[in-house]
Amino acid sequence: MNRVSKLLFLTIFSACSISSCSKKIWNNTDSSKSERGLLIDGQDAYDETAERWAKVKSKSSPVRGWEYVIDKLMKAGVDTKTLAEIYSDPRIPTWTPISFKVKPKESKQSYQEHINEAALKNAIIFYKENINYFKSAEQKFGVSQSIILSILQVETKCGKNTGNEPIIYWLSRLVSAGFPPNLTYNLSESKETPLPTLKEFEERASWLEEEFLPHLISTIQISQKAGASPLDIVGSKGGAIGMPQFLPGNVEKFGIDGDKNGSVNIYTPADAILSVANFLKLHGWKNGQTEQQKHNVILEYNRSTAYAETVLSMSKRLEKKI
Numbered sequence: 001m002n003r004v005s006k007l008l009f010l011t012i013f014s015a016c017s018i019s020s021c022s023k024k025i026w027n028n029t030d031s032s033k034s035e036r037g038l039l040i041d042g043q044d045a046y047d048e049t050a051e052r053w054a055k056v057k058s059k060s061s062p063v064r065g066w067e068y069v070i071d072k073l074m075k076a077g078v079d080t081k082t083l084a085e086i087y088s089d090p091r092i093p094t095w096t097p098i099s100f101k102v103k104p105k106e107s108k109q110s111y112q113e114h115i116n117e118a119a120l121k122n123a124i125i126f127y128k129e130n131i132n133y134f135k136s137a138e139q140k141f142g143v144s145q146s147i148i149l150s151i152l153q154v155e156t157k158c159g160k161n162t163g164n165e166p167i168i169y170w171l172s173r174l175v176s177a178g179f180p181p182n183l184t185y186n187l188s189e190s191k192e193t194p195l196p197t198l199k200e201f202e203e204r205a206s207w208l209e210e211e212f213l214p215h216l217i218s219t220i221q222i223s224q225k226a227g228a229s230p231l232d233i234v235g236s237k238g239g240a241i242g243m244p245q246f247l248p249g250n251v252e253k254f255g256i257d258g259d260k261n262g263s264v265n266i267y268t269p270a271d272a273i274l275s276v277a278n279f280l281k282l283h284g285w286k287n288g289q290t291e292q293q294k295h296n297v298i299l300e301y302n303r304s305t306a307y308a309e310t311v312l313s314m315s316k317r318l319e320k321k322i
């Protein structure tokens with residue numbers, strides 16, 4: 001059996017396994033059963049799956065547990081040859097469960113360390129090297145140069161730290177949240193209180209899938225346009241890439257060919273600067289807005305209040321220096 005036939009076979013095999021596994025978990029909705037009862041049955045299903053993983057890890061399965069994600073991508077029209085190449089590549093580890101929260105709290109991450117003299121100095125050097133692109137971005141999109149510069153500095157130190165993770169792996173993990181064995185894993189391992197129900201885990205997983213599947217598809221499309229392997233597209237574990245740390249779908253939606261060389265490459269200053277300006281404009285940025293309105297636009301870039309405060313505060317410091 002060649003690789004593609006094997007993949008097709010595995011996908012069919014996987015669809016059957018997923019459906020029988022789903023039935024086992026989903027049919028357990030008798031309201032007289034306690035949540036603990038659900039957990040025990042879920043664990044049984046997970047144990048069965050663990051056994052299956054032992055098999056898929058063997059040479060008989062080149063895609064090592066990624067059938068659920070492959071199925072989603074095939075339905076979205078990605079060809080099997082491409083999928084076989086991606087998920088049989090040893091740079092993508094064997095699938096393992098992904099923990100997720102039904103009600104995630106806002107990250108307590110502080111961005112304060114981004115505001116210091118070294119950061120300001122780095123940003124100013126970058127600004128001077130690319131002053132024409134900053135001016136053109138403000139002129140075209142009505143977005144202040146200092147806010148673009150501030151975002152690029154906070155995101156990646158103006159391109160110095162764009163990340164080395166193969167984002168296709170991390171996005172694939174997010175898209176596998178709703179894989180039934182993954183739901184049972186979360187039901188048995190969750191530390192959330194009160195313990196979410198299976199339905200709540202399922203709804204959150206659907207949200208994650210809807211949110212990240214388009215970015216996974218975009219990763220493949222971007223790589224194909226660039227004539228590269230999707231595994232060569234590297235960024236953060238959150239799936240963000242380039243100087244402005246855009247999710248891949250946002251590169252396609254908001255990317256601008258700032259240096260007019262015929263393609264959008266957000267690892268280059270010109271394209272990154274104009275793309276950030278375009279993103280902010282299309283999310284409602286206007287230079288004359290109130291601080292609160294600006295804050296709300298920045299939240300569209302990153303849903304962290306601490307992030308928005310840091311970026312705006314840094315922008316004010318930079319404004320005086322450029």
Ligand SMILES: [Ca+2]
Pocket residue numbers: 256257258259260261262263264265271
């Ligand atoms: Ca370009």
